[in-house]
Amino acid sequence: IAYSVPDLDGKVQIYINDTDTGKAVACVEAELSNGKTVDQKGVGWATAVIAGLALLASAITSGLGHSNTAAHVAANALSLFGYFQSQAIIGMAAVPVPPIVASWTQNFQWSMGIIRIGFLQDICTWYQRATGGTPSSVLSNLRTTS
Numbered sequence: 001i002a003y004s005v006p007d008l009d010g011k012v013q014i015y016i017n018d019t020d021t022g023k024a025v026a027c028v029e030a031e032l033s034n035g036k037t038v039d040q041k042g043v044g045w046a047t048a049v050i051a052g053l054a055l056l057a058s059a060i061t062s063g064l065g066h067s068n069t070a071a072h073v074a075a076n077a078l079s080l081f082g083y084f085q086s087q088a089i090i091g092m093a094a095v096p097v098p099p100i101v102a103s104w105t106q107n108f109q110w111s112m113g114i115i116r117i118g119f120l121q122d123i124c125t126w127y128q129r130a131t132g133g134t135p136s137s138v139l140s141n142l143r144t145t146s
Contacts (some may be wrong), residue, residue, distance in 0.1 A: 091105025
């Protein structure tokens with residue numbers, strides 16, 4: 001059952017101690033994962049389409065002359081967009097969160113303008129390093145063995 005849980009990450013450390021002195025003489029460390037995640041491109045695209053359709057519906061309603069209805073639809077659409085942004089901000093905060101939370105918030109990174117474009121990635125990486133930030137390590141170091 002546990003193996004089917006998404007974003008299940010773990011670290012195994014084995015120390016071999018000298019029985020005479022009690023000091024560690026060797027250490028083996030490995031990071032493990034089941035490879036499943038809740039970060040899905042389809043979720044990001046679906047939420048972006050929903051937010052876009054809500055704003056489009058507001059524009060069409062306004063164009064038809066129903067300004068009061070359009071204002072209400074636009075307000076609700078922007079509230080939804082704000083919710084998506086707050087989900088993304090949680091993932092970018094410098095607070096340790098479980099791997100499943102970090103992966104889930106990546107579904108909403110589009111709402112913050114975080115899109116995989118070369119020069120944009122370079123600017124964001126520079127800013128992160130310039131301010132002393134460190135990148136997330138969710139599912140990034142699974143191929144290393146120490």
